[in-house]
Amino acid sequence: MVKVWCNNCKTEYEAKSDEPSDRRTKCPGCGSTSRFFSVNVVAKALTYPDLEYKGRPEGRRKPFIKGKIGYEPSTKTQRWMWREQVVDRRNGHYKKVVIDPVTGEVIRFCEEPLRKHQGYGSAKKKMH
Numbered sequence: 001m002v003k004v005w006c007n008n009c010k011t012e013y014e015a016k017s018d019e020p021s022d023r024r025t026k027c028p029g030c031g032s033t034s035r036f037f038s039v040n041v042v043a044k045a046l047t048y049p050d051l052e053y054k055g056r057p058e059g060r061r062k063p064f065i066k067g068k069i070g071y072e073p074s075t076k077t078q079r080w081m082w083r084e085q086v087v088d089r090r091n092g093h094y095k096k097v098v099i100d101p102v103t104g105e106v107i108r109f110c111e112e113p114l115r116k117h118q119g120y121g122s123a124k125k126k127m128h
């Protein structure tokens with residue numbers, strides 16, 4: 001069996017690794033056979049941990065630090081990449097590192113002041 005992700009609704013489900021492309025297992029979520037990513041779970045019953053954390057002062061809504069450490073699937077290499085991401089609001093610091101765990105190659109290294117990183121995702125704000 002292989003673990004696959006639906007390209008349409010990103011539901012994770014299992015399918016046979018040798019099924020013909022015209023008779024693929026349909027996504028249980030939306031019925032699509034289009035797949036975003038698949039990983040072979042036969043060879044090793046691996047679990048890929050992915051940890052998300054938030055530090056938040058008492059009584060405050062906004063976390064002063066949040067981050068993610070773990071593995072994420074890469075569409076480019078079709079493998080799992082190790083990834084660490086930290087948004088440190090207290091020190092105004094942003095960091096993202098992506099490493100290929102097989103080759104040890106650093107795929108992405110980004111470290112910059114959080115101010116520079118504004119404009120991405122939820123940080124979108126008008127300048128005036």
Ligand SMILES: [Zn+2]
Nearest residue numbers: 006009027030
């Ligand atoms: Zn789906």
